[in-house]
Amino acid sequence: MTVFEDLESQVRSYCRNWPVVFDTAKGSRLTDVDGNSYLDFFGGAGALNYGHNPEVLKKPLLEYLGRDGITHGLDMYTTAKGEFLNTFQEKILAPRGLEYKVQFPGPTGANAVESALKLARKITGKEALINFTNAFHGMTLGALSVTGNSMKRGGAGIPLVHSTPMPFDNYFDGKMPDFLWFEKVLDDTGSSLNEPAAVIVETVQGEGGLNPARIEWLQGLEDLCRRKGLLLVVDDVQMGCGRTGPFFSFEIAGIKPDIVTISKSISGYGLPMALVLIKPEYDQWGPGEHNGTFRGNNPAFVTATHTLRNWWSDDTLERDTIRKGEKIEEGFHKIIADNQGTEMFAKGRGLARGIQFEGEGLAEKIAGKAFEHRMLLETAGPNDEVLKLLPPLTTTDDEIDEGLAIIGESVRSVIGS
Known part of the structure; x- marks a missing residue:
């Protein structure tokens, strides 16, 4: 070694x-x-x-490579991408009554988070964000700004600004009502809180210590966002794709986030791939306004399509x-x-x-x-x-x-x- x-x-x-x-x-x-x-x-x-x-993914992947299927496609139209989008709509979005546009950012979870934060700011015209204690959203600068871990944040080498942490569910061991502080500083003109564009949250904090948010807490958070005009971003990079049971970890609460980030297991084979799911009214990108060289990883589209067909045709x-x-x-x-x-x-x-x-x-x-x-x-x-x-x-x-x-x-x- x-x-x-x-x-x-x-x-x-x-x-x-x-x-x-x-x-x-x-x-x-x-x-x-x-x-x-x-x-x-x-x-x-x-x-x-x-x-x-x-095996159920290896065979179609090898067949695709064997016929010289496109590997690197940027955001060009390809058969592999088209089949994935159709299958994702058929197997995942439509059965759950979800309507999202699908963005392919760079191939990692951090790429998806960066895209989501940029889009939230573009939509609202506001710079500030709300994150939660012990959150983890990635290692790039934008993602680190909404991450809690001090060691990881320290690696940035610059001040991480434009985000304010709020207590995650049970942070005070049940001794404080949900969102008491959050709502108080939102409403108080003397709190010095910059008006936020969005809230970003994990339904179960993975790196933060496997902290699951209660159903009623997630429902309360969505209600707060709707009442205060905040976008709700759910980071489902680690807990999505069935990790908690349902395909999306937020399904258990019956909420419908404005933006969702997906990566990790979306390809099903460990191939790099990420998605940003955007409610149609918020798909306000200009062409090329957010892009990346490896956002068109077509072998990942192939395995992702067969993953959905094989494991997500029923419950x-x-x-x-x-x-x-x-x-x-x-x-x-x-x-x-x-x-x-x-x-x-x-x-x-x-x-x-x-x-x-x-x-x-x-x-x-x-x-x-x-x-x-x-x-x-x-x-x-x-x-x-x-x-x-x-x-x-x-x-x-x-x-x-x-x-x-x-x-x-x-x-x-x-x-x-």
Whole structure:
């Protein structure tokens, strides 16, 4: 592995926790160059909702490449893009009664967020934004300005301005009414709050520590935005594409955001792709006003189309994801009950799950111990206090049992020591 230490930047991070060279991957497993198999509950940080190299996507992708299908298309009209748009309308938007124009920004979640923020400012003519405590929206400057983590914000090297954080759901442990501060400063002409263009929110904060917003909180936020004339932007980059059960994580609350950002698992195969969904009346871009060289990744359109056809023609995956999430939650409660001497509690929704530990460094040590048992896990939260699971939605029940057993043993081993 000396080539990585010799030539790759110090900025690398995940590989420091998993110091092996991986070679192949299938389903919920990766294999290293020595033939060792690892159970993957990291799932490409949410980019592999359907697992590694699913056959149902690999075959059409190889066929498309084999016939010299267009790979790089910018925003030109292509058959691959047209098929994706038709399928997205048929399988996702129409059945949910949603009417959105689809923008293809650059291929990452941060690209989608940057686009959404620019558009909100263009629509309203206002500069300020509202974000939430412990939010994460990406690592580019605009996305960082609405991100909460101080370490990530510090990497910007300049002041991050034009955004004001408000308390996310349960930030005060239920001791303050929802939106009390938010609405007060909006209405108070002496609050010094710059009139905001939009609110950007995650329905479940992933990097922030697997904090799920209650249904009534999300409904209250939408109501507040409508009453105060604020655009509502939902960042569904990590929690969309079925991660919490429904295709969109906000469906559970019955809300209809003005703008939605999608990326990570939209291609279904881990290929770079992102969408910005815009209510038609807000599609106010001028031609080329926001663009990017790699916004037309046609192989990603191909796999995305087949992903929607294969997994989103009915509600089987949605129901199975909810059931598997409940299975993991039940397993977590057993682990907690077996280790009552340490303060911890289960968090999350769907197949975005975690255990929060009050002891400093415990989550990181447990993730390290799990890696010794050949399982990939990451941590989340402002102090890495949450053991975070994002397994592929296609992970089997047997693999979930295997993962829970490894986590249970890792918890006992670290706490016992």
